[in-house]
Amino acid sequence: MHGTVQSFCGVQRINRAHFPHLQISANNDLFPAMSLRFARFLSTTPTLRANYGFIGLGQMGQHMARHIYAKMEPLDKLYVFDTVPEATASFVDTVTQQKPEAKSQLHTLDAIPKFVTDVDAQLDFIVLMVPEGKHVKGVVSELVDAYKKNPQTGLTTFLDSSTIDIPTSVEVHQMVKKELPEFDFIDTPVSGGVAGARKGTLSFMLSREDHKDVAPDLVKLLNMMGTNIFPCGKNHGAGLAAKLSNNYLLAVTNLAVADSFQLAKSFGLNLQHYAKLVSVSTGKSWASVDNCPIPGVYPENNLPADVGYKGGFITKLTKKDLVLATDCANQYDRALFLGPTARKWYLKACEREDLGSRDLGVLYEWLGELEEKNGEYVDKKTSESFKV
Structure with missing residues (x-):
């Protein structure tokens, strides 16, 4: 799902993560003679692969990524990274014991740029759960540089679930929109603590004005890790x-x-x-x-x-x-x-x-x-x- 428009079984579809308000008419060239209901059905079938990235496998991140792994569709893929190799190894050992049949869908990376260069297809979402604003800025800067050096045909959305200061988050958002205008960087901090992360009951706070402004693919991903999604305002930083x-x-x-x-x-x-x-x-x-x-x-x-x-x-x-x-x-x-x-x-x-x-x-x-x-x-x- 790394392109704006993709083809599956001869049928083209639009990446809804990047067009949350899109209405598809019966005579739309993308879905000739196809109803909106059927188009929506296609967007949720397991054949539509999603590619996820997760950076930061600490006390919170390890559980959030574990729930993504456990709930992935058969053709989805998950790429993970942590600055502490032992944390990555422990994560892989834990999740593959719980769901060994999905082991081939999990990939570990040893550097941030490899989320761009060493993946089978462009990632739809990259989730960050890192300690401080300087880490968010550093990670996203590396990702942006890698995408600029390796131009992609599709779009990637960066989701930052870290708790950092609002000005730094706004600065990173502006940097992403300047360097990669079609990409997005959304603040998605969480409430619920380690217990909520472990149980998969986190609440996500987003810089979106209303629920209708949260794209279906994003809702699906957040629902893998939590139970509540709260739009907090249209301006970036509202979630934080x-x-x-x-x-x-x-x-x-x-x-x-x-x-x-x-x-x-x-x-x-x-x-x-x-x-x-x-x-x-x-x-x-x-x-x-x-x-x-x-x-x-x-x-x-x-x-x-x-x-x-x-x-x-x-x-x-x-x-x-x-x-x-x-x-x-x-x-x-x-x-x-x-x-x-x-x-x-x-x-x-x-x-x-x-x-x-x-x-x-x-x-x-x-x-x-x-x-x-x-x-x-x-x-x-x-x-x-x-x-x-």
């Missing part, structure tokens, strides 16, 4: 704006939940009973229920609090998103009233590796280790004094 706004709220409410439970503890309350109360009261939030920081409240849910706050959405990543959100707010001249204070607390927490590398619910435990003396806080575990 939604992601950062949501995670700003998460960071602030998580800190408030930790503070509230420490307050309840100081009052001598039974914290398991208090947690149940909050779950049906006005203070309810994701941080207080779905990620309850009190061990033993919801043992059936295997929450991070029940395993020493291991796994989950680690504090370092919460800090990263909070910093991105507050930085972008400054760039957009938006004053945040809680952000600066919350940012200081997360930055201080992440100075301790044992806090930064564990689930954000660990802030409840950390606040219990602090005491206030003469206008400063003392970390009883490290004996460090500090102001926030």
Whole structure:
């Protein structure tokens, strides 16, 4: 599916990923004497091959790519790359054990330009899930250079599911549209964390104005990895704006939940009973229920609090998103009233590796280790004094 128009079994079809609003009439030269319903049927038959690329097989990416592999059509192909060869090898071993019959459809690459030069046919989509904006910019620059050196007849859409700053994403989008006008670069950040990636229940946020603006082929790909697609606005960066706004709220409410439970503890309350109360009261939030920081409240849910706050959405990543959100707010001249204070607390927490590398619910435990003396806080575990 690497061309704008392709031929299968003597019948030409249009790549719908690049023409989401296209209406096909009965006398259209591309589909002579063919109804719209039949044309749509053709666009979903397994004979119409799709070629996918995936860059970044970390904690999130490995699961997202695994779901693509598991749900590919028989003629589809998936090309993957990670800067850590061991991550690629582990991914291949895992997925081919789960679905050995599709092994021939999976290909590993050892360099970014090979997504252009070492594929059977031009890729329809290349998904990125990398750590920071500089990585997104570097990867896409390499891809653009490779496509310019090796001109293609079709179109490729770059999907960036990384959480990065909005200005960098806009810059990369503008670069792609300038150098490869027919290509597209779409911000598609996700919500749901590692657990959502593992279960295939992620929510995708897109810079699209409405659901009708999301091409069917793109919907199909995103539905392989998740369960929700949210158009967030027509301007590029709207998906990231939604992601950062949501995670700003998460960071602030998580800190408030930790503070509230420490307050309840100081009052001598039974914290398991208090947690149940909050779950049906006005203070309810994701941080207080779905990620309850009190061990033993919801043992059936295997929450991070029940395993020493291991796994989950680690504090370092919460800090990263909070910093991105507050930085972008400054760039957009938006004053945040809680952000600066919350940012200081997360930055201080992440100075301790044992806090930064564990689930954000660990802030409840950390606040219990602090005491206030003469206008400063003392970390009883490290004996460090500090102001926030």
